[in-house]
Amino acid sequence: MPDEVIDCRGQRCPLPVIAAARRMPEVPVGTVVRVLADDPAAAVDIPAWCRMRGQEFLGSVNGPDGPAYDVRRTH
Amino acid sequence: MSASPVYLDAATAAPMHPVARQALLAALDDGWADPGKLYTQARRARQLLDAAREATALTLGVRADEVSFTPSGTTAAHGAVLGGLAGRRRVGSTLVHSAIEHSAVLHAAERHVGAGGTAAAVPVDRLGRLDLTAWSTAVRAPGVALAALITASHEVGTVQPVAEAAAACADMGVPLYVDAAQSVGRVPLPAGWSVLTASAHKWGGPPGVGVLAVRKGTRWESPWPADEREGGRTPGVVNLPAVVAAAASLRAAAADAAAEATRLAALVDRVRERVAVEVPDVEVVGDPVLRLPHLVTFSCLYVDGEALLHALDRRGFAVSSGSSCTSSTLRPSHVLEAMGVLSHGNVRVSLHRETTEADVERFLTELPGIVAGLRADAGVVGL
Ligand SMILES: Cc1ncc(COP(=O)(O)O)c(C=O)c1O
Numbered sequence: 001m002p003d004e005v006i007d008c009r010g011q012r013c014p015l016p017v018i019a020a021a022r023r024m025p026e027v028p029v030g031t032v033v034r035v036l037a038d039d040p041a042a043a044v045d046i047p048a049w050c051r052m053r054g055q056e057f058l059g060s061v062n063g064p065d066g067p068a069y070d071v072r073r074t075h
Numbered sequence: 076m077s078a079s080p081v082y083l084d085a086a087t088a089a090p091m092h093p094v095a096r097q098a099l100l101a102a103l104d105d106g107w108a109d110p111g112k113l114y115t116q117a118r119r120a121r122q123l124l125d126a127a128r129e130a131t132a133l134t135l136g137v138r139a140d141e142v143s144f145t146p147s148g149t150t151a152a153h154g155a156v157l158g159g160l161a162g163r164r165r166v167g168s169t170l171v172h173s174a175i176e177h178s179a180v181l182h183a184a185e186r187h188v189g190a191g192g193t194a195a196a197v198p199v200d201r202l203g204r205l206d207l208t209a210w211s212t213a214v215r216a217p218g219v220a221l222a223a224l225i226t227a228s229h230e231v232g233t234v235q236p237v238a239e240a241a242a243a244c245a246d247m248g249v250p251l252y253v254d255a256a257q258s259v260g261r262v263p264l265p266a267g268w269s270v271l272t273a274s275a276h277k278w279g280g281p282p283g284v285g286v287l288a289v290r291k292g293t294r295w296e297s298p299w300p301a302d303e304r305e306g307g308r309t310p311g312v313v314n315l316p317a318v319v320a321a322a323a324s325l326r327a328a329a330a331d332a333a334a335e336a337t338r339l340a341a342l343v344d345r346v347r348e349r350v351a352v353e354v355p356d357v358e359v360v361g362d363p364v365l366r367l368p369h370l371v372t373f374s375c376l377y378v379d380g381e382a383l384l385h386a387l388d389r390r391g392f393a394v395s396s397g398s399s400c401t402s403s404t405l406r407p408s409h410v411l412e413a414m415g416v417l418s419h420g421n422v423r424v425s426l427h428r429e430t431t432e433a434d435v436e437r438f439l440t441e442l443p444g445i446v447a448g449l450r451a452d453a454g455v456v457g458l
Binding site: 045049 | 356358376377378379398406407411412415416417418419420453455458
């Protein structure tokens with residue numbers, strides 16, 4: 001389960017990625033942040049951002065709130 | 076402040092080659108009659124059409140009667156896919172294709188699936204190169220009628236392992252269709268294909284001329300209503316002046332191709348190196364070595380692709396983007412998606428015979444400031 005959720009539904013890329021990037025330094029290392037994003041580009045861009053920034057992409061889930069992407073702060 | 080324009084979108088449409096312009100003007104006077112008729116004017120038109128076909132066939136390394144001129148690269152691709160499937164419907168109804176085909180091929184595949192057929196997309200790696208193991212498995216499955224592989228990606232420039240893919244097809248007797256739109260007139264063509272398509276405005280010919288080549292012995296059947304013209308492969312009268320211009324410019328482009336490839340590849344290498352160093356948080360995508368000589372793509376983190384295109388345009392630079400924000404469907408580019416690389420803030424720069432070193436230098440000099448400005452506006456500096 002994620003420790004917290006950022007709701008980026010209705011936002012177009014790159015906004016969900018920017019929201020995740022803003023939040024990450026504010027949470028303790030180890031925290032899992034779930035990004036809710038219905039822009040299909042988020043499915044590509046959130047894992048790509050994790051790769052570029054060395055954060056851990058845990059996977060995507062498609063729940064009642066639509067597509068969601070879990071990221072763990074690793075550093 | 077107005078800047079002199081620098082056109083860097085040859086992969087969409089290259090500026091017309093001077094030879095194309097000359098041939099077009101001459102053919103407007105000489106080649107307006109219907110080449111299918113029997114009077115003098117028609118015979119002249121027929122000669123022009125025959126000569127254009129011969130020249131094109133020579134450049135492609137095929138026989139003249141294997142070549143048809145279509146109204147665009149898109150219609151050529153549609154015909155290649157649907158005709159290749161129709162010709163082998165007794166064998167099966169599966170189309171195997173790479174995940175990074177041009178939308179023209181994917182839309183033809185959708186039509187096939189809508190009519191009850193099957194399509195299997197084969198993945199690519201992070202560099203945009205076909206997964207050959209998955210491809211071999213896919214073409215070995217029962218009921219494969221046709222396989223489709225782009226010779227080199229129009230979005231990221233990665234050259235595909237066509238010869239190896241063709242060998243896997245040949246083992247199974249599956250015909251291979253190659254979309255060679257970005258290769259013809261620029262780089263040598265791979266071997267092993269049965270059907271090939273190309274598009275004249277990519278090599279400096281006029282827009283609205285495609286080429287469909289079907290090798291002898293290929294089981295290909297026209298998917299269109301019957302028409303005798305162009306070997307029965309594509310209906311309607313050809314735009315003869317444009318076809319004449321396309322053929323003339325193809326010959327000219329092919330004659331200079333090796334020298335141009337060397338010149339442009341060095342400029343592309345410079346773009347790849349400098350962008351990676353001078354623009355922070357950028358991902359230069361595509362294979363660094365096995366690539367087209369004229370095309371380079373990168374994505375800028377946190378930048379909106381459409382805003383970047385407009386900002387570049389205001390500084391006089393015409394480029395293309397695979398970012399979702401610029402497409403009518405609001406989907407990220409299926410090519411960038413298949414590669415798993417950043418899809419926003421994407422820019423494709425593609426060079427042509429008129430591109431100078433100074434053009435590229437000016438682009439490289441201005442780009443970092445333009446990206447920095449957009450990031451500052453969006454408040455994403457330091458993220
Ligand atoms: C690889 C590829 N295939 C097909 C096409 C379609 O060609 P045309 O623009 O002539 O319809 C293009 C150009 O967009 C292309 O780059």
